[in-house]
Amino acid sequence: MFERVPLPTPFHVGTVNAYVAGRTVVDPGPDSEETREALRDALAERDLAPADVAQVLITHPHPDHFGLAAFLREHGASVVASPEAATVVRDFPGRLDDEQAFLSDFFRRCGMAAGTAETVTQLPEAFVHYAPSVSVDREVSAGDTVWVGRDDPTVEEREVTVREVTGHAVGEVVFAFDGAAGREALVGDNVMAEITPNPFLQPPPEPGAERPRVLPAYNESLRRLREVGYDRFHPGHRGAVDDPAGRIDAILAEHDERTDRVAAMLDEPTTPVAVMNGLFDDLPVTEQFPGMSEAVGHLDVLVARDRAVAHERDGTLSYERA
Numbered sequence: 643m644f645e646r647v648p649l650p651t652p653f654h655v656g657t658v659n660a661y662v663a664g665r666t667v668v669d670p671g672p673d674s675e676e677t678r679e680a681l682r683d684a685l686a687e688r689d690l691a692p693a694d695v696a697q698v699l700i701t702h703p704h705p706d707h708f709g710l711a712a713f714l715r716e717h718g719a720s721v722v723a724s725p726e727a728a729t730v731v732r733d734f735p736g737r738l739d740d741e742q743a744f745l746s747d748f749f750r751r752c753g754m755a756a757g758t759a760e761t762v763t764q765l766p767e768a769f770v771h772y773a774p775s776v777s778v779d780r781e782v783s784a785g786d787t788v789w790v791g792r793d794d795p796t797v798e799e800r801e802v803t804v805r806e807v808t809g810h811a812v813g814e815v816v817f818a819f820d821g822a823a824g825r826e827a828l829v830g831d832n833v834m835a836e837i838t839p840n841p842f843l844q845p846p847p848e849p850g851a852e853r854p855r856v857l858p859a860y861n862e863s864l865r866r867l868r869e870v871g872y873d874r875f876h877p878g879h880r881g882a883v884d885d886p887a888g889r890i891d892a893i894l895a896e897h898d899e900r901t902d903r904v905a906a907m908l909d910e911p912t913t914p915v916a917v918m919n920g921l922f923d924d925l926p927v928t929e930q931f932p933g934m935s936e937a938v939g940h941l942d943v944l945v946a947r948d949r950a951v952a953h954e955r956d957g958t959l960s961y962e963r964a
Contacts, residue, residue, distance in 0.1 A: 643663050643790070643797070643798070643800055643819060643821050643822075644661040644662065644663045644668065644819075644821075644828060644876060645661065645662050645663065646659050646660075646661055646876065646882075647659065647660040647661065647662055647680075647681070647684040648660075649670075649671035649677050649680050649681060649684075650671075650674075650676050650677055650680055651671065651672050651674075651677065651706045651772075652672065652674060652772065653672070653705075653706055655706065655837075655879055656879065657879070658671050658672070658706045658707060658878055658879060659876070659877065659878050659879060659880075660681065660684070661828055661876060662684065662685070662688065663790045663791065663797050663800075664696075664790060664791045664794040664796055664797030665690065665694055665695055665696035665697070665794050666695075666696065666697050666698075666699065666790045666791075667681075667695050667697075667698050667699070667714065667719070668698075668699040668700075668701065668817065668828055669699070669700060669701055669707040669708065669828075669830065669878060670698055670707075670708070670709070670710035670711055670713075670714055671706065671707070671709060671710050672705050672706050672709035672710065672772035672773065673709035673710050673712065673713060673771075673772050673773065673774055674709075674772060677709070677710060678710065678713060681710060688796075689796075691717075692713065692714055692717040692719075693717045693718055695714050695717065695718075695719040696718075696719060696720065696794075697719055697720045697721070697722055697788075698711045698714050698715065698719050698720070698721045698722065699722045699723075699788065699802075699817060699828075700721065700722065700723040700727055700731065700778075701814060701815060701816065701817070701828060701829070701830030701831075701832075701878065702727060702810065702811035702812070702813065702814035702815070702830045702831065703723070703727040703730035703731045703734075703737075703811060703812060703813060704811055704831070705734075705769045705770075705772045705773035706772070706878075707830065707831075707878060708723075708727075708731050708773065708776070709772045709773045709774065711731065711776045712774040712775070712776035713774075715776055715777070715779075720779040720780060721776055721777065721778045721779050721780075722778070722779070722780045722781075722782055722788060723778045723781065723782070723813065723815075724781065724782060724783060724804075724806070724813040724814070724815050725781045725783065725813065726812050726813025727778070727811075727812060727813030727814070727815075728778035728781050728813070729813070730812055730813065731773075731775060731776050731778065732775055732776070732777060732778065733775050734770060734773050734774070734775050735770050735775070738766060738767065738769075738770060740845050741763070741766070741844070741845050742763040742764065742766075743845075744845035744846065744853075745759075745762075745763045745843060745845065745931075746759050746760055746763040747759075748843075748853070749762060749763065749915075749934060750957075751954070751957055751958060751959050752913055752914035752915050752934065752938065752958075752959050753913030753914060753915035753916060753958055753959070753960075754915050754930075754934075758927060758930070761927055762927060762930045762931050762934070763931070765927075765928060765931065766931070782804045782815070783804065783806065784804055784805055784806040784815070785803070785804065786803075786804045787801050787802065787803055787804070788801075788802045788804065788817065789801060789802070790802055790819075800819055800820075801819070802817045802818065802819045803817070803818045803819070804816075804817060804818075805817075805818050805827070805867075805870075807829075807832050807863045807867060808859040808860060808862070808863040809841045809856050809857065809858075809859040809860020809861070809862075809863050809864075810830070810831055810832050810839050810841045810856075810860055811830075811831070811841075811842070812844060814830055814832060815830075816828060816829045816830065816832065816867075818870075818872075821874065823873045823874035823884070824872075824873030824874070825870070825871065825872050825873050825874075826872065826873060826874045826875070826876065827872055827874075827875055827876065828876045829867075829875045829876065829877055829878075829883075830877070830878045831877065831878045831879065832863070832864075832867070832877075833864070833867070833875050833877060833883055833886065833889055833890060833893065834877040834878070834879055834880055834883070835877065835880050835881055835882070835883045835889065836880050836881075837879060837880065838893050838896050838897075839860075839893070840932050840935055840936055840939075841856040841857050841859075841860045841935065841939060842856070842931070842932065842935045843856060843931075843934065843935045843938060843939075844856055855942040855946065856935075856939060856942075857897070857939030857940065857942055857943055858939075858942050858943050858946045860939075861894060861897060861943065864890050864893060864894055865890075865894070867886075867890060868886070868887050868890040868891070871887070872886040872887075873886070874886065875889070897940075897943075900921070900936070900940055901940045901943050901944060903920075903921065903940075904917055904920075904921070904937070904940040904941060904944065905944055905949055905950065905963060907920050908944075908950055908961055908962050908963040909962075909963065910962060911953060911960035911961070911962045912960055912961055912962065913958060913959060913960050913961075914934060914937045914938050914941060914959060914961070915934070915937075917937040917940075917941065917961075918930070918933045918934055918936070918937035921933070921936060921937060922936075941961050944961070944964075945961070948964055949963065949964055950962065950963055950964050951964050
């Protein structure tokens, strides 16, 4: 039902997959002139123009996935996302400010030099240009349905069900439907065929709240997704996943292997920065945000499994084997 449309991005990950079904577009890509032209061409191949798009579905609020939603909404499309994602995309610069304020301090507590922490947290400002803020017209949660193909004779009318997933990004959802392969789903970046997703660190949902433990939540979300018994996943990057259960098992196994590597580093109190350096030699500053996300994520898993304990002394966090 949904046709994959690879779109160019300026990011290291390469192309992003938009999906088109009739007058519905899912994850339209970042806002750049190159991406706009590629999307226009893809729509034209289907005898459509941007003004013909009726709705835009957003799996998660990362710039490479929602950036062109504002462009399509200006042409008349309705934007659909989860309430949590709607809060992010409504004021993306404000969300980035919140992340920078929290993570700059958090990285210093993790053992990172103050200047490096400031640089690492300021780097994502370059993404703002590709992700103009956009209002969401319909907020959807788990169990809600979205209709694709209504009032569009070019595509069979089909019901798409919203399912929540946790960990990869704030407010991420998958869109499930019955397709040619059986039970299928558009899964954003939650499960990909050739890439093991790295759930990025997130600030607390509100001041004074606990920092989300994103990797433990993501691992548990993957297990729940596996239990559903999907036959095919359509991811945000690269090709389709035709063995969803097998791919989820492989991702979880890779996570467990890296968690065990981190556990082996904790013979004595160790900072998250030292763990990051142990996992990745000579990591450039441009890659230290995902590097810290991995290090802290696996430490969170060890704490959740009672395999490690965290201490904070003199404003510095350290972890050691339980």
